[in-house]
Amino acid sequence: MRMLLLAGAFAAPLVLAEPTARDVQDIHLRDFHTKGIVKKDAVAQDAVQRICTMTNDRPSAEVGKQIETDQMKTIAFPAELMGDWKRGEDIAQSGRGMTFTDTAGTPNGGSCYNCHQLAAKEISYGTLGPSLLGFGKTRGAGAETQKYVYGKIFNAKAYNACSQMPRLGFSGTLTEQQIKDLVAYLLDPASPVNQ
């Protein structure tokens, strides 16, 4: 009897020590609350977030492919993809939107400069994502490139299942027009990105 109790005492911490994915989500749902425009439900994981968390952002090739195929279906490509690079620059600079202190109604930004280098003149850029300096200059502005850039901004997970880049169109952060303006900011030969 005493042995059993001891065994129980040793076994219990091991059980406690490894919370399951469901436990972790339940704790988040209990410990976060709605504030402003951000609803509590946003702390629950969708399938992509759950698989990426569980696999340390390295799903099997098969599962990764499946995610990308599913996410690709969320993108509706407009007929015309190039907007206005000048408006695109403002969107790339702005980090506003989607936080619990933002108000509905103010236009969101893309926070692009938080993670990427874009135009050479802007030295305050982040490095979490690759440099996009001269993006259109090296790749041109052909139909396929336009489509890739639009799709990547709309839903980065359609191209790389566990990408760290937010799904800016899918999440409702940016509108179709705003993404078009960013396509132009990256690809238009007149844009400072390509100067």
Added chain:
Amino acid sequence: MRGLFFLLLALPLCAAAQDAKKEIEKYQQMLGEGSPAELWELEGEALWKKPQGPKNVSFEKCDLGLGAGKVAGAYARLPRYFKDTDKVQDLESRLLTCMTDLQGRSLKDATARLFGNADRPSEMEYLVSYVVGQSRGHKMAAPVSHPKERASYELGKKVFFYRAGSWDFSCASCHGEADKRIRMQDLPVLSDPAGAQKAYTTWPAYRVSNSQLKTMQWRINDCYRQMRFPEPEFASEATIALTHYLAVTAKGAPYRGPGTKR
């Protein structure tokens, strides 16, 4: 020829970036030298010794883990398991316990003003400044021996890597890779002992942009805000576990706070 042209074009820009980086470093050093954090510690000490609440007692009998009233080195050993509450608690959570259990204040009163502003700082921020200042020079040593401490550490690790919210972020999205930055702000890798030691030992901190001393609970709250998560509950199990994970990862480094930030 083309290469040379690019080189000439790139040079002044590199120089500008270098200058900006140097200026930021100079600014950070200047901030460290003339930090108002000390004034907050003094104010906190006065509050610590002031009798309050229905029981009209001060915090001088508050047990932060080393015994009633022992403040020196206590913060360096938090978060930890407390028998009276049967919970792992961080500093802020423990201060709330002392407000309710020791001073007899209602939880509503204790949590009425957890984050202050420049015009009116909160009691919590003052008390935290005093307590953490009393751990300066003490090596970080948050314990993981009690089963609940181990569970808290393991949960904290899971919380750190948990991706969610409209932007799919986890803490690791910004604090998981070396030598990265947001705009000009360098990002420590908090899952790595070296990164955690460097960053965690300077929080809580006086933040110049807020003209105010900010607690670790605030730091975590504002990270989640920028991650596009809903708001974390103050001193909830998730935030305490995350703090515990960071504290344990930072173990061995001497505490250097309260720090001074931009």
